Amino acid sequence: MAINKQFTAELRATLEQLKADRVYKRLNYLDSPQSARVTMEGRGAVLILSSNNYLGLCDEPAVIDAGIDGLRRFGAGTASVRFICGTFTVHRALEEALARFVGTPSSMSFVSAWNANEGLTATVVQEGDFIVSDALNHASIIDSMRLAKAITKCTTAVYKHGDMSDLRSKLAENRGAKRRLIWTDGVFSMEGSIAKLPEILQLAEDFDAIVAVDDSHGTGVLGANGRGTAEHFDVLGEVDIITSTLGKALGGAAGGFVAGSEELCDMLTQRSRPQLFSNALPPTVAASALAAVRFVEAHPDRVATLRKNTKYFRERIVEAGFKPLPGETPIVPIIVGETAAAIQMSDMLLSEGVFVTGFGYPVVPQGQARVRVQLSAAHSVSDLDAAVSAFKTVGRKLRLI
Numbered sequence: 001m002a003i004n005k006q007f008t009a010e011l012r013a014t015l016e017q018l019k020a021d022r023v024y025k026r027l028n029y030l031d032s033p034q035s036a037r038v039t040m041e042g043r044g045a046v047l048i049l050s051s052n053n054y055l056g057l058c059d060e061p062a063v064i065d066a067g068i069d070g071l072r073r074f075g076a077g078t079a080s081v082r083f084i085c086g087t088f089t090v091h092r093a094l095e096e097a098l099a100r101f102v103g104t105p106s107s108m109s110f111v112s113a114w115n116a117n118e119g120l121t122a123t124v125v126q127e128g129d130f131i132v133s134d135a136l137n138h139a140s141i142i143d144s145m146r147l148a149k150a151i152t153k154c155t156t157a158v159y160k161h162g163d164m165s166d167l168r169s170k171l172a173e174n175r176g177a178k179r180r181l182i183w184t185d186g187v188f189s190m191e192g193s194i195a196k197l198p199e200i201l202q203l204a205e206d207f208d209a210i211v212a213v214d215d216s217h218g219t220g221v222l223g224a225n226g227r228g229t230a231e232h233f234d235v236l237g238e239v240d241i242i243t244s245t246l247g248k249a250l251g252g253a254a255g256g257f258v259a260g261s262e263e264l265c266d267m268l269t270q271r272s273r274p275q276l277f278s279n280a281l282p283p284t285v286a287a288s289a290l291a292a293v294r295f296v297e298a299h300p301d302r303v304a305t306l307r308k309n310t311k312y313f314r315e316r317i318v319e320a321g322f323k324p325l326p327g328e329t330p331i332v333p334i335i336v337g338e339t340a341a342a343i344q345m346s347d348m349l350l351s352e353g354v355f356v357t358g359f360g361y362p363v364v365p366q367g368q369a370r371v372r373v374q375l376s377a378a379h380s381v382s383d384l385d386a387a388v389s390a391f392k393t394v395g396r397k398l399r400l401i
Helices: 005-020 061-074 089-102 113-124 139-152 164-173 197-206 262-271 283-298 301-319 339-351 381-397
Strands: 037-040 044-048 106-110 130-134 155-159 180-185 209-214 241-245 256-260 331-337 357-359 369-374
Touching: 044 381, 061 089, 061 283, 089 106, 089 256, 089 283, 106 113, 106 262, 113 139, 113 180, 113 209, 113 241, 113 256, 113 262, 130 139, 130 164, 139 155, 139 180, 155 164, 164 180, 164 197, 180 197, 197 209, 256 262, 283 301, 301 331, 301 381, 331 339, 339 357, 339 369, 339 381
Parallel strands: 130 155, 130 180, 180 209, 209 241
Antiparallel strands: 037 044, 106 256, 241 256, 331 369, 357 369
């Protein structure tokens, strides 16, 4: 049977248009561990400012060794679904550690944070329920709500980003719903802004709502001990549901989790489709993630270093003449306008030896394209100074400063 040539031609034409519009994404290949500096094919040593490796744990020896030990003890994979062929003890140990770390009674691991969000929403909502989501929530939350709506016939709404008056209004309009669920990011990945969690929790109490927080960019980052957005606001243990990732601050391998009550996690075991129909997290990844959690618990100084680096870079980049979005997280977005401009700036910075990614539509709204800087505890002051110097060189060429 022949390949459909018309289909292939249509795909080729779309790709060529992306190139013509200067918004085509090209992959850069690394030949070393993710760290403050990496080896990039064709470019040599490059300074990384676009990684979620917030605590520098991707190449931390203790994390790597734990993964190797897990590989030798448990093998390469799980071979099937957890309830069918058995659950490895390392998964239980990881889930106990994650629950302790984020301040909940229990947790359940998934192969990705996307799967965690997708598996959560459609499992816990029912017909007659109402879900309300911040306008800038991650795509995984948005798609999880779409899936839940299609499956359960629940109703959904979106409130303006960080607008508590709008959230209150949406909740008031849906007092008659069977249950109300508020979905929010803890840290918004494209803005670097932090959810107004105490106010959200108060509204949840006022309207008898459930709160779910995706803390993928908050876990290991916010709070004195890196325990996330809840610790940042001193409300550990007060959030109904926390989802997050193992693929960012916690070692960067892969995987995600849902944390909450024992009953919630048991229900996910019983009904969550990503749990029921796909293999579990590879045991080597679970082992390295467990070591990462234990490392952060034992070394809160890493979190302090990340916060120090963030403050230093923000001050230096403003002094250089740029106007990043304000904030206190290690996500520092520098708005440049159009998508093509963001990609051009990213390419020019790479020529200066700094790898930082430009984002445009549809990831961010039209006209709000940006170069998103992400800082790490692994960066030295000299790394940050070199980055600012490269930004100044490129900024002058593009007449941004």
